Amino acid sequence: MELEKEESGISFWPRRFSDHNNNINTDDVVSNYKNNEKKIKQNLDLNLDPQNCFQVREIPGKGLGCVATRGIEPGELVVQDYPILTLEHDYKFKEWLAQGKSVQQRDRLLILHVILPLLLILPIVYLLPQIGFLFLLLWRHILDHVRNIISLLGFEKSCEDLYQSYLSLDWSGREKIEHLATVFPSPGLKERIVGIFCTNSFIIQENVSGVFPNLSRFNHSCRSNCSFTGEEENGIFVIRVNCVLRVEKDEELTLCYLDTLEEEAPCLAQERRTYLNWAYRFECKCEECSLPSYLRNIEDRRRVRLSKLRREWRTSCNLEKDWTNIQEQIMLLIRLKSCGKVEHLVSTLELAWETLAELNGVPGARFKVKVAELGVDWSRILYSDQHPVSQEWQGRYKAVRKPDIDQLREKGVKKKTCNRKR
Structure with a gap:
């Protein structure tokens, strides 16, 4: 899978993510996943798509990916998929995860950047109203930290909501989620589920994303041979992947994780590789970057x-x-x-x-x-x-x-x- 760019005021939510050869840290809580790892890999070798045009296979240097089992023409439907896990989240949800924010850090931010400045400034403003302009400048700085803390609180709540949604799935749904990889540290099951979600989710609508188990198997290319579209059908969001270039048998099927034509998006090859390395922890070696x-x-x-x-x-x-x-x-x-x-x-x-x-x-x-x-x-x-x-x-x-x-x-x-x- 791959990541996105968020520093310097840019906030991109991952459009697409896939598996990579990253070592995943798990604890005793996820021992069931480890015990069934061989069985899971056997299941992944089966065709996942109803069109019978690709299989999930091991790809050297990339981990698992989708490989065409026959020639596919432009415009042909490759797969359509439905979300098995959805979440309404703050736009900084993934950024907080990537930065490894915790409750203790949140508390320190709250004390050092909000409570203490307010205690120091309010008496001065009360005694010297003429320095109101200076107070306004400082207040803008304080507001930024207040927003971050509120966002962190939302991040914690979203993590808990996501974990509860995962627990509410049946065994089959949980197994599909556990098949997917995460590029984020995952000391426990809850952290692993959050990492899997951020690594494999697609945007459904503003501030709502979902995990689509089949689509999560497509690796990235800056000049992909497939493209996806999403729409709502009978109250359920569905994503369809169509082939946009002629694909030969045994050729890998790819999607583009980035929208490089968005304003302030990573455009140049080096920018894209830097962003993908930050967001998905891999170095892009697609046909264009190579x-x-x-x-x-x-x-x-x-x-x-x-x-x-x-x-x-x-x-x-x-x-x-x-x-x-x-x-x-x-x-x-x-x-x-x-x-x-x-x-x-x-x-x-x-x-x-x-x-x-x-x-x-x-x-x-x-x-x-x-x-x-x-x-x-x-x-x-x-x-x-x-x-x-x-x-x-x-x-x-x-x-x-x-x-x-x-x-x-x-x-x-x-x-x-x-x-x-x-």
Whole structure:
């Protein structure tokens, strides 16, 4: 699995995590897990997906991962999965775990950074109201610590809620959770469950994450060959993984743990590797990070340019400039294989469609067919033919393609008429 970036004001929750060859510290409480380790590994060798297109196998240098058992075409459903453990948590939940915060440290923070400063400052402010400005500056500093302490209290409560949710699972559910690895220290069963959750969870909605047992087996690649989408069905959140690039038999299936196009996200290869090493405790050696330095620099420049274009588009009020910007974004996303996230390409094509709808004249009519064609192709790959997004793109393509064909037919009729007259 892998991690994310949080220092310097950036807080990313892990999009995806997987198993690695980390030594897991357990105590007598989890002796049952140790005793059944051989049985667990045998179970993991079985196919986990209903599509019968991959198996979980040992991958040199990575631990367990998903390997294709046959060729898989772009757009083919690889697996769909449901959460077996969910948690509503603070946005700093994983950061506190990574920093190893404890009750004792929380108490010290409370005494040293909140109670004592307040006791010292309040009498002075009471006697000398004119220093109110200085008090405000200090108060801002105090508020930051107060927020951290409140977050720590929420972290403790979330850990307890998570552990109780784990205990409420049946034996089968607990075994699925125990199959997964953790990159965090786990002196006891409770700490291990929290570590497993942070290492293997997916975001379901804001401040809510869940563990999906099958998806947790996919390892990371900065240019992954699979992409996932999530939606709610009958009150249950489901994640589907579709293949986005042609995969050969015995090739590893991968997901991208990072959204490198988010604002302030790790963009360059070195930034991504640093972040993944911090968050998931492994050094990324995917096909893109393993490129020769001169090729890696080219890819980095493309990613930086793409991020800049996305920022500029948000601040522009010129439709023609927006259209030029979006054209370059689409070109770079295709070259970069969507930076591991095909949803970025589909959403950019949506922006292109909306921009063309507002443009008047030839450019709008000329490029609508091409944008609609790309929208149909990539929405089918990311979702499926029957998905509402794909259906909408197919409708758009038919709407803009029909008049285009009619114009070609009219031109063909005119040419034939002219030839007959001659």
